Amino acid sequence: MNFSITVLPGDGIGPEVVSEAVKVMNAVGNRFGHSFGTTYGRVGGNAIDDFGTPLPDDTVEMCRDTDGILFGAVGGPKWDDPRAKTRPEDGILAIRKSLGLFANLRPVKVYPQLINSSPIKPHLLEGVDMIIVRELTGGLYFAKPKKRWDTSRGRRGVDTLKYTEQEIERIIRVGFELAQGRRKRLTSVDKANVLETGRLWREIATEVADDYPDVELEHVLVDAAAMQLISNPAHFDVIVAENTFGDILTDEASVLAGSMGMLPSASLSGLPKPSGRGKRPVSLYEPIHGSAPDIAGQGIANPIGTILSLASMLRYSLGLEAEAQAIEQSVEGVLAEGYRTPDIAGDGGEVCKTTEMGDVIAGRV
Numbered sequence: 001m002n003f004s005i006t007v008l009p010g011d012g013i014g015p016e017v018v019s020e021a022v023k024v025m026n027a028v029g030n031r032f033g034h035s036f037g038t039t040y041g042r043v044g045g046n047a048i049d050d051f052g053t054p055l056p057d058d059t060v061e062m063c064r065d066t067d068g069i070l071f072g073a074v075g076g077p078k079w080d081d082p083r084a085k086t087r088p089e090d091g092i093l094a095i096r097k098s099l100g101l102f103a104n105l106r107p108v109k110v111y112p113q114l115i116n117s118s119p120i121k122p123h124l125l126e127g128v129d130m131i132i133v134r135e136l137t138g139g140l141y142f143a144k145p146k147k148r149w150d151t152s153r154g155r156r157g158v159d160t161l162k163y164t165e166q167e168i169e170r171i172i173r174v175g176f177e178l179a180q181g182r183r184k185r186l187t188s189v190d191k192a193n194v195l196e197t198g199r200l201w202r203e204i205a206t207e208v209a210d211d212y213p214d215v216e217l218e219h220v221l222v223d224a225a226a227m228q229l230i231s232n233p234a235h236f237d238v239i240v241a242e243n244t245f246g247d248i249l250t251d252e253a254s255v256l257a258g259s260m261g262m263l264p265s266a267s268l269s270g271l272p273k274p275s276g277r278g279k280r281p282v283s284l285y286e287p288i289h290g291s292a293p294d295i296a297g298q299g300i301a302n303p304i305g306t307i308l309s310l311a312s313m314l315r316y317s318l319g320l321e322a323e324a325q326a327i328e329q330s331v332e333g334v335l336a337e338g339y340r341t342p343d344i345a346g347d348g349g350e351v352c353k354t355t356e357m358g359d360v361i362a363g364r365v
């Protein structure tokens, strides 16, 4: 089959990890007889430098008419001036919002091969396999008012935490539906003891639970969830959380997997229908990490989170389940053989560069 993929490498290590994922995509094409055409777009700080905007119109166009978007990361110290009119991050936020990508699925899997790459005690990591469902187009990241201003009594700033019933209900349903296909436990994370949005979130989660009697629903306050994620991670199956909480909890959860570089994500406008007929809505696939300025340009970034994001694209957007599994099995095999980028080399495996990791994974799909 023929597919057209929009590739948005971004800044910092974004281009480094994305080019490895494209390498793997082409290897999948060769093995399974598909053709993946690619169109590259500019986004982030590099686009601000060249076009004065983090999201040029051309890139917006490329994101509308495509079978899937593969995204790296944006941002960096060069564009961190707190008074800047626009930031690299505005580019990815605008893509998520304009495509209605409200559901960000962030699977957290601990590969047995990497159990010693995490600072967490090995016995706590046994059986860890969860999905964190992060609400992606609401809450503090987007709601208005959102501004800074000067007053006679000093500087002020405001962000707004606002959710509608519909925004909460649709993401909670994604959590329940995923849990139904897994171990049937949904942990809804909120801050209902303090925040009105948290109380609304909890109320709606409880109401929606009536439609999913086979799934056990538990409510956990976000601060306690952060603690349990480390002290008893195997307890969790599916976690659903609002935008900011989900963002923070997933960076924390990456420590279980051994590195930020290990975790993929899929940003969707809903779960694909199992029969999957007709044109699917455009979705975006991105590792959970950022542009990692501290290691950018050294060729040592871990591309596995991006390569696993590609596998999710094949699964959710292109309907290529066998091909997605081939990538996932290749990653497992390569880790079993001992290949390690420096971030996961804690157990003394063979340290390799980003490109070598991409080569060996591509070579085994």
Ligand SMILES: NC(=O)C1=CN([C@@H]2O[C@H](COP(=O)(O)OP(=O)(O)OC[C@H]3O[C@@H](n4cnc5c(N)ncnc54)[C@H](O)[C@@H]3O)[C@@H](O)[C@H]2O)C=CC1
Binding pocket: 013, 017, 072, 073, 074, 075, 076, 077, 089, 092, 259, 260, 261, 262, 286, 288, 289, 290, 291, 292, 293, 294, 295, 300, 301, 302, 303, 305, 343
């Ligand atoms: N989706 C996106 O484009 C995101 C962008 N950012 C941006 O990225 C920039 C840097 O943010 P940070 O807070 O430093 O977070 P970060 O995720 O870029 O890096 C955090 C730490 O994890 C390490 N790391 C991240 N990805 C890695 C990989 N693939 N392999 C090995 N190590 C990896 C980094 O070296 C660093 O020590 C900021 O401008 C931030 O706004 C942050 C998160 C998401």
Ligand SMILES: CC(C)CC(=O)C(=O)O
Binding pocket: 075, 089, 092, 093, 247, 288, 289, 290
């Ligand atoms: C806009 C991004 C920089 C926010 C973030 O950290 C993320 O989406 O993981």
Ligand SMILES: [Mg+2]
Binding pocket: 247, 248, 251, 288
């Ligand atoms: Mg983040």
